[in-house]
Amino acid sequence: MNKDALIKECSECKLKQESKKQLCHVCITQKTIRGKWKLVIIWLLRDDRKRFSQLERMIPDITQSYLTRQLRELEQSGLVKRKIYNVIPPKVEYSLTEKGNSFLEVMEVMEEWGQKYLQEILSEV
Incomplete structure (x- = not known):
């Protein structure tokens, strides 16, 4: 996933702000390495x-x-x-x-x- 797509996907995230604080870094890691x-x-x-x-x-x-x-x-x-x-x-x-x-x-x-x-x-x- 390229940086622009990652930024766009994260900015459109539907998680509540408090959840984002806890999960954002894990989510970014998962999105970067996702794929079989x-x-x-x-x-x-x-x-x-x-x-x-x-x-x-x-x-x-x-x-x-x-x-x-x-x-x-x-x-x-x-x-x-x-x-x-x-x-x-x-x-x-x-x-x-x-x-x-x-x-x-x-x-x-x-x-x-x-x-x-x-x-x-x-x-x-």
């Missing part, structure tokens, strides 16, 4: 840059057009950067920006929570 594959893409880019085809192979259920859309939105949000090499055949690489790297702290906490949650689920079975 954005968190997966960020996580896959955590170690190194990847070419489009690499990401496509690593996420077998994603369509080419949806991967393109998710990468563009992450780029517009400033979490991912795209580098185009002037070679034949064309080469494009994606990597995390500084802002994207800072989001990895959140993802690491999410990973820890997911591991604990999965262990709880498995221990109940």
